[in-house]
Amino acid sequence: MSTATVAVRHRLAERGIDRQLLLLVPATVFVVALFIYPFAYGIAVSLQPAEGGMLAAYRSFFTDAYQRDTIMTTLVIALPAALLNVLASVPIAYRMRGRFRGKRVLTTALVVPITLGTVLTAEGLLNFLGPAGWFNRFLTTTGLADAPVRLTNNYWGVFFSLVITGFPFAFLLVLSYLSGIDPSLERAAATLGAGWRQRFLRITLPLLAPGLATTFCLTFVLAFSVFPSAILVGDPSGSTRVISIAAYEAAYVRYDYAGGAAAAIIMGVVELLVISIVLGLRGLLYTGSTAGGKG
Amino acid sequence: MTRFDRLRLDGVTRRFGGADALTGLSMEIRRGEFIALLGPSGCGKSTALNCLAGLLPLTEGSIWRDDTRLDTLPPERRGFGMVFQNYALFPHMSVQKNVSFGLQMQGVARAEARRRTAEAIRLVHLEEHATKLPGQLSGGQQQRVAIARAVVIEPSLVLMDEPLSNLDAKLRLEMRTEIRRLHQTLGLTTVYVTHDQEEALSLADRLVVLRDGRVQQIGTPEQVHTRPANRHVADFMGYRNLLAGHADGARLTLDPSGVRVTGTPVEPVPDGTPAVAAIRPEDISLDGDLEAVVEVVEYQGREFTVEARTPGGLVLHLRTGQRLTPGDQIKAGFPPDRLLIFPSAPADPA
Numbered sequence: 233m234s235t236a237t238v239a240v241r242h243r244l245a246e247r248g249i250d251r252q253l254l255l256l257v258p259a260t261v262f263v264v265a266l267f268i269y270p271f272a273y274g275i276a277v278s279l280q281p282a283e284g285g286m287l288a289a290y291r292s293f294f295t296d297a298y299q300r301d302t303i304m305t306t307l308v309i310a311l312p313a314a315l316l317n318v319l320a321s322v323p324i325a326y327r328m329r330g331r332f333r334g335k336r337v338l339t340t341a342l343v344v345p346i347t348l349g350t351v352l353t354a355e356g357l358l359n360f361l362g363p364a365g366w367f368n369r370f371l372t373t374t375g376l377a378d379a380p381v382r383l384t385n386n387y388w389g390v391f392f393s394l395v396i397t398g399f400p401f402a403f404l405l406v407l408s409y410l411s412g413i414d415p416s417l418e419r420a421a422a423t424l425g426a427g428w429r430q431r432f433l434r435i436t437l438p439l440l441a442p443g444l445a446t447t448f449c450l451t452f453v454l455a456f457s458v459f460p461s462a463i464l465v466g467d468p469s470g471s472t473r474v475i476s477i478a479a480y481e482a483a484y485v486r487y488d489y490a491g492g493a494a495a496a497i498i499m500g501v502v503e504l505l506v507i508s509i510v511l512g513l514r515g516l517l518y519t520g521s522t523a524g525g526k527g
Numbered sequence: 528m529t530r531f532d533r534l535r536l537d538g539v540t541r542r543f544g545g546a547d548a549l550t551g552l553s554m555e556i557r558r559g560e561f562i563a564l565l566g567p568s569g570c571g572k573s574t575a576l577n578c579l580a581g582l583l584p585l586t587e588g589s590i591w592r593d594d595t596r597l598d599t600l601p602p603e604r605r606g607f608g609m610v611f612q613n614y615a616l617f618p619h620m621s622v623q624k625n626v627s628f629g630l631q632m633q634g635v636a637r638a639e640a641r642r643r644t645a646e647a648i649r650l651v652h653l654e655e656h657a658t659k660l661p662g663q664l665s666g667g668q669q670q671r672v673a674i675a676r677a678v679v680i681e682p683s684l685v686l687m688d689e690p691l692s693n694l695d696a697k698l699r700l701e702m703r704t705e706i707r708r709l710h711q712t713l714g715l716t717t718v719y720v721t722h723d724q725e726e727a728l729s730l731a732d733r734l735v736v737l738r739d740g741r742v743q744q745i746g747t748p749e750q751v752h753t754r755p756a757n758r759h760v761a762d763f764m765g766y767r768n769l770l771a772g773h774a775d776g777a778r779l780t781l782d783p784s785g786v787r788v789t790g791t792p793v794e795p796v797p798d799g800t801p802a803v804a805a806i807r808p809e810d811i812s813l814d815g816d817l818e819a820v821v822e823v824v825e826y827q828g829r830e831f832t833v834e835a836r837t838p839g840g841l842v843l844h845l846r847t848g849q850r851l852t853p854g855d856q857i858k859a860g861f862p863p864d865r866l867l868i869f870p871s872a873p874a875d876p877a
Contacts, residue, residue, distance in 0.1 A: 416615040417618075420676075422601070423580055423607060424680065524614055
């Protein structure tokens with residue numbers, strides 16, 4: 233091999249271009265075939281409505297209040313649920329980051345709901361929180377409430393369902409972010425006179441915040457695409473008529489594929505908007521190493 | 528700054544599960560003293576430091592600052608500064624903010640905090656790095672930030688947990704001098720944990736040698752260096768030749784070979800009981816009468832480290848300026864005042 237070709241190969245390798253790049257081919261094919269192609273196909277379908285111009289499906293979505301309001305309905309369910317999941321994870325994960333007896337059992341108990349399907353969760357919710365469920369029977373027999381409190385087949389049913397399935401996810405993420413923060417930082421802060429509140433607010437929280445933003449984005453996306461629980465434990469024609477129901481109805485009830493695709497694309501755009509706002513704010517934070525030094 | 532005259536540790540004990548990490552550490556630290564806790568890894572020296580700092584609760588015992596009981600206070604209320612082995616700098620704060628953190632926590636007025644922060648940063652020669660984040664500094668610079676952060680609050684006691692162990696050899700020597708100089712200028716009472724006997728000897732006013740969680744010896748560097756209290760301290764302080772034998776007054780019959788040597792008993796050893804003779808490699812002379820054959824020679828700059836074996840199977844380590852080669856015959860001698868004789872406790876074979 234001549235020295236010239238060697239030199240070219242070295243120069244390319246220094247820019248990260250070498251034969252190992254071929255290892256990325258299967259993953260790229262996978263992403264293109266299973267994500268980019270269907271996504272592009274969806275956009276194309278949404279732009280070819282049966283009647284009207286290219287943007288007719290979008291226009292009818294936004295002009296029809298019954299469709300348009302699903303965006304707000306979904307946001308009103310998904311944003312608080314995601315926020316609660318993240319905020320509730322922080323103190324629990326904070327207490328659990330050290331080693332202690334029974335940590336495995338407790339972690340398992342907190343994470344098990346992730347393995348339950350939404351349908352099982354919905355059934356449990358109906359049995360427990362429903363009008364004739366244990367919770368309401370407890371309230372009425374003890375006299376704490378005169379009539380059963382309505383906690384299912386409305387906003388709260390969906391909200392609880394999203395918390396039950398979303399919390400383990402947020403908790404696991406937050407726990408791993410927290411374990412990545414060098415514990416000697418808080419100890420150093422303590423020797424410098426910081427009480428637990430200041431240690432948390434000035435050391436741990438700033439280092440954890442970027443992780444919380446990422447966790448929020450992921451749980452928000454999960455919550456925003458809520459579908460089964462909005463029907464099973466919600467009020468699918470009223471307060472929990474979420475955007476995925478609108479898309480489903482358009483595509484499989486009215487057979488308006490362009491309308492369904494448009495709703496799905498709008499759903500994606502709203503998610504992207506929320507995520508870019510959160511990640512934009514995250515960019516303002518310190519996002520470097522969370523170690524206290526060498527070693 | 529909480530001034531004190533004496534810091535008293537009274538039977539400080541810490542157990543982890545069933546294992547004793549530190550047993551009955553009792554000592555008094557005077558104001559301005561530089562104390563080194565010295566011992567091999569796992570000897571309990573870091574445990575002792577963390578107990579002092581309040582990062583580990585005591586299992587037994589108490590800690591007193593003059594007449595104030597300290598061991599029941601949380602770390603943030605003890606007023607001690609601590610330098611961590613991995614520095615533990617706050618990665619999201621600039622050098623300045625790291626250093627001023629403690630002052631802020633103490634509620635020091637802003638103008639004074641700014642002045643003291645600048646002064647501490649100047650003390651460790653980091654003026655031009657004051658606005659950088661720790662991640663942008665080298666290891667030695669990070670270490671200096673950690674020291675500035677600990678001393679700026681003018682603590683009544685500074686605790687240092689192997690602060691130099693992550694630095695390379697040259698930087699370690701530089702920082703050692705720096706720490707000594709800081710101690711001389713500020714006069715801060717310091718407890719310094721290290722496994723490096725040379726570091727301890729050069730920095731400390733008094734050494735505390737620990738082994739298996741128990742104090743072996745407390746003394747000045749010279750006392751510990753020349754008169755180790757027992758064979759374990761001797762072993763740790765560079766007495767590389769530990770020769771087993773049986774005592775006979777000031778004389779010792781070495782075990783496998785039957786060679787008789789004369790030395791200085793550190794404590795009375797009953798005749799005929801097992802004993803250990805300890806001597807440093809540099810104290811073995813080459814004009815004695817114990818014949819040995821050179822087996823390994825290591826070049827050490829000005830000297831050679833030599834391993835030699837006697838016909839009786841005794842292995843000797845010695846240092847000499849003579850250029851020896853493997854196979855050379857030597858005649859080793861043991862100056863009686865340099866050969867220390869220790870009783871070997873029956874439970875620990877020499």
